[in-house]
Amino acid sequence: xxxxxxxxxYQVLARKYRxxxxxxxxxxxxxxxxxxxxxxxxxxxxAFVMTGVRGVGKTTTARIIAKGMNCIGPxxxxxxxxxxxxxxxxxxxxxxxxxxxxxEMDAASRTGVGDIREIIDAVRYRAAxxxxxxxxxxxxxxxxxxxxxxxxxxxxEPPEHVKFIxxxxxxxxxxxxxxxxxxxxxxxRIEPEVMMAHLRKIADLEKAEIAEDAxxxxxxxxxxxxxxxxxxxxxxxxHGAGETTAEQVRAMLGLADRxxxxxxxxxxMRGDAAGALQELSSQYAEGxxxxxxxxDLAEITxxxxxxxxxxxxADDPTVAPDERDRGKAAAEDLPMRSLARxxxxxxxxxxxxxxxxxxxxxxxxxxxxxTHVADLPSPEDLIRKLQNEPLPAPPTGGGQRxxxxxxxxxxxAAGSHVAHASVPTGAGRPTTGGGAxxxxxxxxxxxxxxxxFADFPxxxxxxxxxxxxxxxxxxxxxxxxxxxxxxxxxFQPTDDAPADLPSRLAARLQTWTGVRWGVTVVSxxxxxxxxxxxxxxxxxxxxRVADHPLVSAALLAFPGxxxxxxxxxxxxxxxDEMLTELPEMDDDWDPFExx
Numbered sequence: 001x002x003x004x005x006x007x008x009x010y011q012v013l014a015r016k017y018r019x020x021x022x023x024x025x026x027x028x029x030x031x032x033x034x035x036x037x038x039x040x041x042x043x044x045x046x047a048f049v050m051t052g053v054r055g056v057g058k059t060t061t062a063r064i065i066a067k068g069m070n071c072i073g074p075x076x077x078x079x080x081x082x083x084x085x086x087x088x089x090x091x092x093x094x095x096x097x098x099x100x101x102x103x104e105m106d107a108a109s110r111t112g113v114g115d116i117r118e119i120i121d122a123v124r125y126r127a128a129x130x131x132x133x134x135x136x137x138x139x140x141x142x143x144x145x146x147x148x149x150x151x152x153x154x155x156x157e158p159p160e161h162v163k164f165i166x167x168x169x170x171x172x173x174x175x176x177x178x179x180x181x182x183x184x185x186x187x188x189r190i191e192p193e194v195m196m197a198h199l200r201k202i203a204d205l206e207k208a209e210i211a212e213d214a215x216x217x218x219x220x221x222x223x224x225x226x227x228x229x230x231x232x233x234x235x236x237x238x239h240g241a242g243e244t245t246a247e248q249v250r251a252m253l254g255l256a257d258r259x260x261x262x263x264x265x266x267x268x269m270r271g272d273a274a275g276a277l278q279e280l281s282s283q284y285a286e287g288x289x290x291x292x293x294x295x296d297l298a299e300i301t302x303x304x305x306x307x308x309x310x311x312x313x314a315d316d317p318t319v320a321p322d323e324r325d326r327g328k329a330a331a332e333d334l335p336m337r338s339l340a341r342x343x344x345x346x347x348x349x350x351x352x353x354x355x356x357x358x359x360x361x362x363x364x365x366x367x368x369x370x371t372h373v374a375d376l377p378s379p380e381d382l383i384r385k386l387q388n389e390p391l392p393a394p395p396t397g398g399g400q401r402x403x404x405x406x407x408x409x410x411x412x413a414a415g416s417h418v419a420h421a422s423v424p425t426g427a428g429r430p431t432t433g434g435g436a437x438x439x440x441x442x443x444x445x446x447x448x449x450x451x452x453f454a455d456f457p458x459x460x461x462x463x464x465x466x467x468x469x470x471x472x473x474x475x476x477x478x479x480x481x482x483x484x485x486x487x488x489x490x491f492q493p494t495d496d497a498p499a500d501l502p503s504r505l506a507a508r509l510q511t512w513t514g515v516r517w518g519v520t521v522v523s524x525x526x527x528x529x530x531x532x533x534x535x536x537x538x539x540x541x542x543x544r545v546a547d548h549p550l551v552s553a554a555l556l557a558f559p560g561x562x563x564x565x566x567x568x569x570x571x572x573x574x575x576d577e578m579l580t581e582l583p584e585m586d587d588d589w590d591p592f593e594x595x
Contacts, residue, residue, distance in 0.1 A: 012230075012231070012234055013202060013206070013230040013231070013233060013234045014226075014227045014230040014231055014234070017202055017205075017230065018060055019057065019060050019064065020064070020067075020084075020086055020095060021064060021083055022035070022036070022064055022068075022082055022083070023083070025057055025060070025061065025064070026190060026194055026195075026198050026226070027056070027188060027189075027190040027191060027194050027195075027226075028056075028057060028061070028187055028188065031061070031185045031187065032082075034185070035082060036082045039068060039080055039081060039082045040082070042080075044069065044080065044163075045182070045183040046158050046162070046163055046164065047155055047158070047163070047164040047165070047166070047181055047182040047183065048062070048065065048163075048164070048165045048166065048182060048183050048185065049140070049165075049166040049167075049168065049171070049174070049179065049182040049183070049184050049185070050062060050165070050166065050168070050185050050187060051167075051168050051169070051171040051184065051186055051187065052169070052186060052187030052188065052189075053169060053189060053223075053224065053225060054169060054225050054227065054228070055222075055225030055226050055227030055228050055229075056187040056188065056189060056190065056224065056225060056226060057187055057226065058138075058167035058168075058169075058187055059104075059136070059138055059167050061185070061187070062136045062138075062165040062167055063094060063095065063102075063136070064084070065134075065165060066094050066099075066102045066132075066134045066136065066163075066165065067084035067086075067090070067091045067094045067095065068080060068081055068082055068083075068084045069131060069132050069134065070090040070091075070094065070099075070101070070102070070130040070131050070132055070134070071084040071085055071088060071090060071091055072088050072089075072090055073085050073088060074087050074088060076088065080131070089129075090129075090130055099129075099130065100128050100129065101127040101128055101130040101132070101133045101134065102130070102133075102134045102136065103119075103133075103134070103135050103136065104136045104137075104138065105119075105135065105136070105137045105138070106138050106139065107137050107138060107139045107140045107141070107142040107143050108138075108139045108142045111142050111143055111144050111147060112144060112147055113144070113146045113147050113150050115147065116143070116147045116150045116151050117150065119135060119154070120150065120151070120154050123154060123158060123159055123162045124159065126159075126161050127161055131161075132161055132162065132163050133162050133163070134163045134164075134165060135162070135163070135164050135165070136166075136167070137164070137165070137166050137167070138167045139167065139168060139169070140166040140167065140168050140174060141168045141169075141170040141171070141173035141174050145175075148174075148175050148177075151178070152177055152178065152181070155178065155181045155182075166178075166182065171184075171186075188224075189223070189224025189225070190224050190225070190226055191224075192216075192219050192220075192316065192317050192318045193317050195219045195222065195224070195226070195229055196212075196215050196216065196219050196317055198226070198229075199218060199229060199230075199233055200215060202230065202233065203215075203233065203237070208237045208240075208244070209240075209243040209244065210233075210236060210237065210240065210243070210244040211243070211244065211245050211246055213246040213320055214244050214245055214246045214248070214249040215233075216246075216317065216318040216319070216320070217246055217249045217250060217253065217255065217318075218232045218233055218236060218249060219318050220318045221253055221255075232249075232253075235252060236248070236249050236252060239252045251287075254288075254289055254292055255288075255292060257283070258296065258300075258320075258323060259320075259322070259323065260279065260283060261283075261293065261296040261297060261300060262300060262323060262326050262327075263279055264276060264279045264283070264293070264297065265300050265301070265304075265330070266326075266330070267279055267371070268297070268342070268367060268370050268371050268374060269330070269334060269338065269342070269374050270374065270375075271371050271372070271374040271375035272371065273367070273368055273371040273372065276367050276370075276371050277364055277367060280363060280364065280367055284360055289359075290353055290359045290360050290362070290363035291350065291353050291354065291359060291363075293363065294346060294349055294353060294363055294366065295350065297346055298343065298346040298347070298350065300327075301339055301342050301343050301346060302343065303316075303319075303327060304327055304330045304331050304334065304339060305331075305336065305339045305340070305343070307327050307328060307331040308331035308332075308334070308336060308339070309336075311328070314327055314328050314331075338374065341373065342370060342374075345366070345369060345370050345373070346366075346370075348366075349362070349363070349366030349369075349370075352366065353366070382554075382557065449513050449514055449515045450486035450487050450513065451486075453486050453513070455484070456481055456484040456489070459484075459489070459509070460472070460476070460530065462509075462513075463475060463508070466508075466512060468508060471504065471505065471508060474497070474498060474501055475501075475505070475530070476529065476530040476531050477494070477529055477530075477531045478493055478494045478496065478497035478498070478501060478529065479491045479493065479494075479497070479501070479526075479529060479530075480492040480493070480494065480526025480527055480528065480529055481526060481527055482522055482525045482526050482527075487515060487516075487517055487518065488517070488518040488519075488520070489505070489517065489518070490519075490520040490521075490522060491519075491520075491521065491522070491526055492521070492522050492523065492524060492525060492526030493521060494529065502519040502520070502521050503519075505517075505519050506518070506519040538566075541566050542563050542566060545563060545566050546563060551563070
């Protein structure tokens with residue numbers, strides 16, 4: 001009586017329908033084909049490594065390989081085969097996990113060198129009753145570094161009667177020295193169509209009535225794992241106690257009604273805050289978890305985005321026909337910009353809900369934010385709207401400036417400016433060239449050398465061309481020019497100017513031009529520094545741009561907006577040319593080296 005008791009005990013579906021042959025293994029056709037050819041041509045490797053996500057058949061495949069290599073057939077005369085008979089003593093004992101020559105080891109609990117040493121000591125002895133002695137090491141990535149190192153030599157040149165089969169979910173944690181000694185197989189996630197057909201087959205064998213949309217929910221929740229899907233199917237059959245419906249599976253999994261989540265998605269994308277909050281509250285009252293609702297919203301956002309780019313993605317067997325139609329309609333109506341923004345906000349909302357003291361309040365605030373930005377116009381639509389609306393009256397009084405700009409244009413030319421343009425560096429600086437004639441009369445050779453430096457901005461451009469960044473910054477920020485003639489500079493230093501600025505400036509100019517320069521320091525009379533002139537010009541330019549009717553309308557449409565930078569069209573078009581005009585310097589040139 002006691003011998004019949006084990007057979008009457010219930011066995012979970014994941015174990016009851018565990019594949020016993022490669023024909024029973026689903027979704028791994030590439031691996032099965034490779035192993036079949038290897039067995040038929042007698043090219044069986046001495047070590048295999050199976051990798052993949054949970055529940056796709058790594059350990060099961062290892063056991064099938066072990067049975068195939070040790071199967072002797074019903075008559076006891078068979079050899080290695082891709083189709084183990086399942087009736088010989090070796091097949092039975094391996095399937096039941098009790099074969100003395102097929103050792104399964106859990107590397108998560110036996111991680112040390114001592115455990116590997118036991119294997120190394122045992123491999124020298126031949127198999128007791130089977131053709132091969134096979135070691136199946138599950139979660140092999142859990143082995144310590146020393147354990148891996150201890151196994152290398154045996155793994156590279158094992159005895160002819162020894163085979164190793166590793167299984168892991170973290171292939172990246174296995175040393176490459178181990179991977180290079182193994183034949184690797186990557187087990188794929190099971191496709192939804194294959195999974196649903198497999199679940200339907202098992203449900204029929206169990207004489208369980210379960211709706212097709214309920215199987216779709218289970219398939220989606222399993223995420224490609226057969227073991228997870230069978231465990232959920234086992235639970236769903238018990239939960240249904242008869243015919244299992246999608247509503248019962250949804251309640252079992254704690255999922256919100258997908259059609260109602262689509263309703264919430266539509267309300268959010270339409271910007272209906274009140275309706276979206278009411279729908280969320282209704283789902284919450286019926287037992288939906290706010291985190292699950294937001295997670296479903298994120299899933300729908302991702303799905304609609306993929307359908308928009310690849311319409312054939314809508315033909316997912318796990319999606320109901322009405323949901324598929326609604327997804328296609330949403331993909332046609334919604335711009336990708338709105339979907340991408342929705343995705344980013346949902347990621348942030350999921351993080352907030354996970355850490356909030358009240359998840360429902362955090363979810364409601366997230367819904368409010370998403371509905372608020374859902375109907376915001378795109379930049380193109382906003383510009384088009386501003387251009388079509390009547391322009392506001394120009395400001396009176398001092399609003400319109402008529403002072404000439406840096407390039408000689410009047411204040412009314414602000415319309416020619418676009419965002420992100422820089423102001424020319426040489427504008428607004430006084431130039432005096434009377435000393436050039438005297439220098440030409442006194443030193444004819446020097447006149448030719450200084451002819452290119454008629455104005456002080458030409459000197460600044462020379463420093464910039466020579467790429468002496470330290471001197472350039474000091475000249476632009478610490479030098480208040482008093483007078484300038486080619487070959488002579490007189491300036492008033494700022495309070496924070498370096499004491500050696502005059503001597504270094506004169507020495508560098510003499511080195512670059514071949515002419516002695518006189519640099520004089522005075523205590524007063526200097527104009528604004530180049531940096532101060534730029535700041536003044538920038539402020540003036542920003543003020544004139546802000547007075548432009550179109551810019552004024554944009555600033556009114558976006559309270560709190562400000563003008564950060566203005567660039568002229570001609571400057572933007574000539575940026576590349578300016579970059580190529582810099583002369584090439586020697587590789588060993590040092591801008592801070594004193595000559």
